[in-house]
Amino acid sequence: MVEKVQMLKEEAMQALQAASNLPELDDWRVKYLGRKGGAVTQLLRSIPELPAEERPAFGQAANELKGFLQERYEARHAELSRPTVEMTEAIDVTLPGRPVNLGRLHLTIQTLREMYAIFGQMGFQVEEWPEVETDLLNFELLNMPPHHPARDMWDTFYVNPKVVLRTHTSPGQIRSMRKHCSDPIRIILPGKCYRYEAVTARSEFMFYQVEGLAVGRRITLADLKGTMVDFARQMFGADREVRFRCSYFPFTEPSVEVDMDCIICGGEGCRVCKHTGWVEICGAGMVHPQVLSNGGYDPDVYSGFAFGMGPERVAMLKHDIDDIRYFYSNDLRFLKQFG
Amino acid sequence: MRVPISWLKDYIDLTLPIEELAERMTLAGLEVGAIEHIGAKWDREKIFVGEIVEVRRHPDADRLTIAVVEYGTGEPMAVVTGAPNIRVGDKGQKVPFATRGSRLIDGHSEELRYFTLKPSKIRGVRSEGMVCSEKELGISDDHEGIMILEDDAPTGVPLQDYMGDTVLELDLTPNLARCFSMVGVAREVAALSSQKCRLGEWPQLSERIGKPSLPWVELEIADPDLCPRYTAALVRDVQIGSSPPWLQRRLTLAGMRPINNIVDVTNYVMLEWGQPLHAFDYDLLRDRDGVTPPSGVPVIIVRRARRAELMTTLDGVGRALSEDTLLITDGGGPVAIAGVMGGLESEVAEKTTNVLIESANFNNISIRRTSQALKIPSEAAARFGRGVPPQLTMIAVERSARLMQELAGGTIEEGIADAYPVRPEVKVVDLTAKEVERILGIALDTEQIVSILESLEFECQVEGGVIRATVPHYRLDVSIPADLIEEVARVYGYDRLPTTLMDDELPPQQRDYSLEGEERVRDILVGCGLTEAITYSLSNLESFAKLDPGGAPPDPADYVKLSNPLTTEREYMRRTLMASLLEAVRDNLRYTERVALFEIGRIYLPQPGQELPDEPRRLAIAMTGPRDRRSWRTEEQRYVDFYDLKGVVETLLDRLGLTAQSFAPVEHPTFRSGGAATIEVADVEIGVFGEVDPKVRTSFDLPAQPVALLELDLEELLAQVEPVRYHRPISRFPAVSQDMSLVVDEHVPAQQLEDLIRRAGGELLVEVTLFDVYRGEPIPPGKKSLAYSLTYRHAEKTLTDRQVAKVHARIAKRLEKEIGARLRE
Numbered sequence A: 001m002v003e004k005v006q007m008l009k010e011e012a013m014q015a016l017q018a019a020s021n022l023p024e025l026d027d028w029r030v031k032y033l034g035r036k037g038g039a040v041t042q043l044l045r046s047i048p049e050l051p052a053e054e055r056p057a058f059g060q061a062a063n064e065l066k067g068f069l070q071e072r073y074e075a076r077h078a079e080l081s082r083p084t085v086e087m088t089e090a091i092d093v094t095l096p097g098r099p100v101n102l103g104r105l106h107l108t109i110q111t112l113r114e115m116y117a118i119f120g121q122m123g124f125q126v127e128e129w130p131e132v133e134t135d136l137l138n139f140e141l142l143n144m145p146p147h148h149p150a151r152d153m154w155d156t157f158y159v160n161p162k163v164v165l166r167t168h169t170s171p172g173q174i175r176s177m178r179k180h181c182s183d184p185i186r187i188i189l190p191g192k193c194y195r196y197e198a199v200t201a202r203s204e205f206m207f208y209q210v211e212g213l214a215v216g217r218r219i220t221l222a223d224l225k226g227t228m229v230d231f232a233r234q235m236f237g238a239d240r241e242v243r244f245r246c247s248y249f250p251f252t253e254p255s256v257e258v259d260m261d262c263i264i265c266g267g268e269g270c271r272v273c274k275h276t277g278w279v280e281i282c283g284a285g286m287v288h289p290q291v292l293s294n295g296g297y298d299p300d301v302y303s304g305f306a307f308g309m310g311p312e313r314v315a316m317l318k319h320d321i322d323d324i325r326y327f328y329s330n331d332l333r334f335l336k337q338f339g
Numbered sequence B: 001m002r003v004p005i006s007w008l009k010d011y012i013d014l015t016l017p018i019e020e021l022a023e024r025m026t027l028a029g030l031e032v033g034a035i036e037h038i039g040a041k042w043d044r045e046k047i048f049v050g051e052i053v054e055v056r057r058h059p060d061a062d063r064l065t066i067a068v069v070e071y072g073t074g075e076p077m078a079v080v081t082g083a084p085n086i087r088v089g090d091k092g093q094k095v096p097f098a099t100r101g102s103r104l105i106d107g108h109s110e111e112l113r114y115f116t117l118k119p120s121k122i123r124g125v126r127s128e129g130m131v132c133s134e135k136e137l138g139i140s141d142d143h144e145g146i147m148i149l150e151d152d153a154p155t156g157v158p159l160q161d162y163m164g165d166t167v168l169e170l171d172l173t174p175n176l177a178r179c180f181s182m183v184g185v186a187r188e189v190a191a192l193s194s195q196k197c198r199l200g201e202w203p204q205l206s207e208r209i210g211k212p213s214l215p216w217v218e219l220e221i222a223d224p225d226l227c228p229r230y231t232a233a234l235v236r237d238v239q240i241g242s243s244p245p246w247l248q249r250r251l252t253l254a255g256m257r258p259i260n261n262i263v264d265v266t267n268y269v270m271l272e273w274g275q276p277l278h279a280f281d282y283d284l285l286r287d288r289d290g291v292t293p294p295s296g297v298p299v300i301i302v303r304r305a306r307r308a309e310l311m312t313t314l315d316g317v318g319r320a321l322s323e324d325t326l327l328i329t330d331g332g333g334p335v336a337i338a339g340v341m342g343g344l345e346s347e348v349a350e351k352t353t354n355v356l357i358e359s360a361n362f363n364n365i366s367i368r369r370t371s372q373a374l375k376i377p378s379e380a381a382a383r384f385g386r387g388v389p390p391q392l393t394m395i396a397v398e399r400s401a402r403l404m405q406e407l408a409g410g411t412i413e414e415g416i417a418d419a420y421p422v423r424p425e426v427k428v429v430d431l432t433a434k435e436v437e438r439i440l441g442i443a444l445d446t447e448q449i450v451s452i453l454e455s456l457e458f459e460c461q462v463e464g465g466v467i468r469a470t471v472p473h474y475r476l477d478v479s480i481p482a483d484l485i486e487e488v489a490r491v492y493g494y495d496r497l498p499t500t501l502m503d504d505e506l507p508p509q510q511r512d513y514s515l516e517g518e519e520r521v522r523d524i525l526v527g528c529g530l531t532e533a534i535t536y537s538l539s540n541l542e543s544f545a546k547l548d549p550g551g552a553p554p555d556p557a558d559y560v561k562l563s564n565p566l567t568t569e570r571e572y573m574r575r576t577l578m579a580s581l582l583e584a585v586r587d588n589l590r591y592t593e594r595v596a597l598f599e600i601g602r603i604y605l606p607q608p609g610q611e612l613p614d615e616p617r618r619l620a621i622a623m624t625g626p627r628d629r630r631s632w633r634t635e636e637q638r639y640v641d642f643y644d645l646k647g648v649v650e651t652l653l654d655r656l657g658l659t660a661q662s663f664a665p666v667e668h669p670t671f672r673s674g675g676a677a678t679i680e681v682a683d684v685e686i687g688v689f690g691e692v693d694p695k696v697r698t699s700f701d702l703p704a705q706p707v708a709l710l711e712l713d714l715e716e717l718l719a720q721v722e723p724v725r726y727h728r729p730i731s732r733f734p735a736v737s738q739d740m741s742l743v744v745d746e747h748v749p750a751q752q753l754e755d756l757i758r759r760a761g762g763e764l765l766v767e768v769t770l771f772d773v774y775r776g777e778p779i780p781p782g783k784k785s786l787a788y789s790l791t792y793r794h795a796e797k798t799l800t801d802r803q804v805a806k807v808h809a810r811i812a813k814r815l816e817k818e819i820g821a822r823l824r825e
């Protein structure tokens, strides 16, 4: 008897496929699922006539069939109800497509995201700190008491004698150390910085910086070099070379400038690298013992490295942009070239 | 700092080619910003050392002469010159001599202009060569007369061989105060090339170190905190005149202007040793009674200025001094601003015969403050400002006295006066090889470290593995082990440093949902066709005021204001992104007709009782111009309006999972009346948007077309976002859609209608789509028709036609009852 159900199912499914419009589908419904003479209805009605031992199995099969066909019917109904749109005109495939209104991320943000991703793989997490900062954090706790000669390295906007617009993201080193003390730290601190500088092709009074800071019990200058090599190769290409050049920042000791072989000329010498074959990508160094201590870390136990990188500079090198003023003048002809 | 190589060679042998040396120096921290080749353009075949054999009158011109110059050919050449420093009858001077075809600089031109020397006739006399000024050779700007060379200059030798030179231009970081001198640079080069410097090849006078008072001067330091040491020597019976050519040339190459032999010596010794010096006319100094010429001994008192004390400096400027200015005074009053500039009264002049040399040490911060306050950036102040060791005064005073005696004649008075109230301690810093390894990550043995430090003149003693390094007096920058580690690293060579990856414990990793949320908002808006802008955080009150035409002007007290703005354009930190974003729109409309921008950035809100402002993030959007780019497939050009922006807002909220959103009309000065709305999410108002008011538009120079603008509080927005969204099951049963057209009073907001429909529809009503809004015939005036498509579905069964009709009717009835809506046929 169950075979009978199976046969009916096959027959009904074939007929359903054959129904190619709504009236035909309605005929099909009456024929198989009709409340009065429908084949499935009749099947169900025949149950009481069966021997008692066959009834449960047959009943279940018949009910399943009813549910199944009901579902297929609804699906087919939805299918056939859809309006049909047939294109017949010949297509000139060379005509341009309909324009899509596309937006773009700002190049600085795109670059920051690349940096987050690269440093993120090395375990660096992002943290943000204020742009309007105290003189204490921007300078004093970074080993620059008032009138220290090194303050000349940063031309500063003042709000009042005790409050400045941060000239670098480095005050975040102190803030983050104080927040995490004495856990190990691996963070990057992105954000806007400001300098009292005339705007030229090479300098802006507002720009972004990304500070990096790693503090732990076994952090060395060689680790900083490894981190910089890794960054340079992921950001600029696998065969990049990196060198350290002795430099000076009051809050790192030793301090270095990190140079990368010029991506434009490959080290031969060109306009971009001022014919040296090397381009500067960031300033860095081992966190000064006094700064570690200002952050709450015992410099005899902990060591750390820090670096400060300009995403605009990174983007300019990567995309061969020769004027930083493009970044914040927001000309769509510039912004739409990237991403 | 300019370092002429010929001068550097006085102290050290150069074993490397210049380019390689410059690279080594740069890597070791003495950044060579430029290498200047002096005389590289002097053609060796055409420009020579010449000797004047005769000077004749020009037959037709009083101001011209004819110089006959021998330049190694044995056939002297006659040339016409207007130089005032050779006269008829002169003979034997050595001069730079250029022959035809030489490339020279036009001495009369303001700008740098080259010319090729051609034979010419000057007032009837043929001239085939030229005796040159410094300017014509590109050595300096001096075109007063021709350049006179040393008497022993070899006639006929190419000028380039005789006095061509190379100058290294060093960009010194503030810690390299010691390299602000030739000797300092030589010491560094010595350490980098494993040599020793040749210093001090003159007889030492220091055996006769004096006391503060000698028979010829009395020294008194009233403020030893600002002046740890004051040293003076006296040279009598000098003859003021020009310095010899070699000294003038060295000063010029180093970037200073020769003045006279006495002043030039003070500058020369400063360049050599880094110790600024000052020369006083001894006979103009007064004694304690203020008398000059003194009846008693001239006295020098170093003290702070008195309130509003006045003096006239060398440059002839009268200056009112403040109490933190350090002065050099005599019995009569100020004679110099310490370390910054001398006074006019006691200046060395032509009639000076006795010179008192001041070689003193001043507090660097005091000098920096004075130099900055008075805006006098002198060479002396630059050196004092970075720090000069007090040990230098004696070396420099001896060196300069000797040189003056040599170059200006005279005799050095017995003794050196020396007031030295504050003596620096000898610094000893301990270092271990283990500490070097802990910081650098390289294992060096103690001997290697000691040998590096000794090459830098640190005296090292090793006791039980600890290196005790005595710091040379000129290393003001070294005081802790980390400073020594840097010395080790840079001399060892950073290029030899290994490249390792951190093997330290990884900090616990935490997600920053706030930053992630910001990035998500960016991605959603880019998907909506908006391009991201980043505008300046600094602007001006006029720009902010434009957002509120007719309103009260912005109160400066509400803003973070710079005390030293670059321009008044950029004086205040913004409290809104709207102004700068509208400016970005305006700028872009010059090139393109469709602009759709957004910005995410901070605003700056001063808080009472708080040192720093709050810096919440805001989101702003501005859109204007045609909705779509022009194309063959765009049927009709329509302008962006309120509803385009609202679509973006709805998309944003929807993508962030913020379903509890509502919009309410608002009157806001930036937006046109009846054209703005507030955005509420979960009953919190988070922002406002609308079409910009025409007056605002005009004040921002925007064209007469709708400009849709939004600003919302990103912090509030993101605070509403749940980190996780949960799945809602999808019904397997078919949905039924039915349309409903309603006629309502004009003032009924669509949102109210929709809310009512949803409430009346209950669970079965799953979707409400407004697909038409119509006004006009046959709809009566004051009414409007809104047509909705309503979708019904049951979660667990197929709805029957009768069930649907029942709900549909219920909705219509409820609408009629509550707001008088009528079904439209």
Ligand SMILES: [Zn+2]
Pocket: A262, A263, A264, A265, A266, A267, A268, A269, A270, A271, A272, A273, A274, A275, A277, A278
């Ligand atoms: Zn290059």
